[in-house]
Amino acid sequence: MKKFIVSLFFGCLLFAISSCSKARTLDDIKADGKLIVSTNAEFPPFEYKDGDELTGFDIDLIKMYGEYIGVEVEINNVDFDGALLNVSSNKADLVIAAVTKNAEREKSLSFSNGYFLASQVVIVKKGSGINGNNIEEILQSLSDNNAVIAAQAGTVGEYYAKGDSDWGFEVIPNTTCQTYDNGAQAVLALNNGQVDAVIIDQLPAIALSESYADLEILGTTLTEEEYAIGVAKGNTSLVDSLNEFLVAIEENGQLETLLEKYFGE
Amino acid sequence: MSKTDRKTRIVQISMLCVIFVGLLIYVLLDYQTIVDSFNKVFLEKNGTTRILRGLLNTFIISVGGLILGLIIGTIINIINFSKSNNIIMIILRTFCSYYLSIFRGTPLMVQLLIIYFIIFAFVRGQEVTIATLAFGLNSGAYVSEILRGGINSVPKGQLEAGLSLGFSYNQTMRKIIIPQAVRNAFPSIGNEFISLIKETSIVGFIGATELTKVFKEIATASFQYTMAYLTMGILYFLIVLIISYLFKLFERKVLKV
Secondary structure, three states, rough: HHHHOOOOOOHHHHHHHHHHOOOOOHHHHHHHOOEEEEEOOOEEEOOEEOOOOOOOHHHHHHOOOOOOOOOEEEEEEHHHOOOOHHHHHHHHEEEEOEOOHHHHOOEEEEEOOOOEEEEEEEEEEEEOOOOOOOOHHHHHHHHHHHOEEEEOOOOOHHHHOOOOOOHHHHHHHOEEEEEEOOOHHHHHHHHHOOOOOOEHHHHHHHHHOOOOEEEEEOOOOOOOOEOOEEEEEHHHHHHHHHHHHHHHHHHHOOHHHHHHHHOOO | HEEEEEEHHHHHHHHHHHHHHHHHHHHOOOOOHHHHHHHHHHHHHHHHHHHHHHOOOOOOHHHHHHHHHHHHHHHHHHHOOOOOOHHHHHHHHHHHHHHHHHHOOOOHHHHHHHHHHOOOOOOOOOHHHHHHHHHHHHHHHHHHHHHHHHHOOHHHHHHHHHHHHOHHHHHHHHHHEEEHHHHHHHHHHHHHHHHHHHHHHHHHHHHOOOOOHHHHHHHHHHHHHHHHHHHHHHHHHHHHHHHHHHHHHHHHHHHHO
């Protein structure tokens, strides 16, 4: 009996170690006929829900990619931090969620080439006294006001507000950072007066603060960054194919059409 | 020790040994990865300090919630068990019954969101306090039911005996019923505390930092989710283990149940 239990246990252990699932290569995905994508549909205009329908720039882009390699696209909508982890734990083949590509994240994920230039901005209440004409002035002003800064958990905004050496962001003195599961809640807390500022990507900032008359977005952008599609570390076949695709749609003008559809410029 | 007891004991110990050896082998096989992962989770970027701060908030919210819950629960029971029937008591009693059905009829998560984003929309930078308040209000409803159960579990004959011995209703309640009721209700209060501790894991939704939130942040930033989530689970488990042990000890030594 004891022998049986022991061997059962080791059997389970070996199974657990060996079954640590592997990232699926491009061929695996094509053979399966299904590309599993993870995203966080709370980030308009890149990914959001229009009624029941998942939509946005990223969603259209990845559907286009699905057509390009001839597979069906299955999209999992989860929290942003979950969306990143889904890929590194191989629950999804790739993450497209306005993910900023950077050296720190590249330690754990592989990225396609960038497909969109983005930056972080600060949203504040009108007349709050937090302002500035350049980054230094804005940071000084946040610090002078002992600001409570809100951000969406796991996004660049959080690392900027908290200060993170790996991202090259310095700590902003006298401020505290509070994170919410999505940008909309952070903006709601700002409008309620529960926090003093929100640091978030520029286009979502515009989309999220649109409905609040009391909020304004400071003119200066804090960062320069690039959105890219994240895949499991070392999944080169998928990265190569994504890069090929990005070049192809740039050449045939599909990217241009898509940009126009969502950003009209 | 009977023969079956000894057999059980041997099986238990050997199972523990097997698990321990298995873990040891796993650690040895993957030593470097585990050390790296440990460093990323606990040592880099003030990991341990942040975890401890999260732990502290978890405690503040659950202990504060329980204390508030006990106060509210007691008040509700005083109101409900008092015999006086003037208009104020009727209003209070109605209010209590509404409170109970609302707080027991909606998920804690929903209550938390409403309390934070709507009712206390004007309060700035007090996420932990608001969470404590929400947990206290929620717990008050459950504690009040637990206490009511405790009081009802004392045989009716005790009340009758007290009255027939010349005690007033209030005296009988205070001197005879309540002491026994508290003893009966105590284990359930312990359970309530344990569930409060576990439920604090949702306060991240309103921007408060507690244990779950800290580990989620660390997992996302470092991608070391295995180490982060497993340690988080073990930590909660240990806390609950310690708390339930303390409650059992208190029951045995102080209440002499």
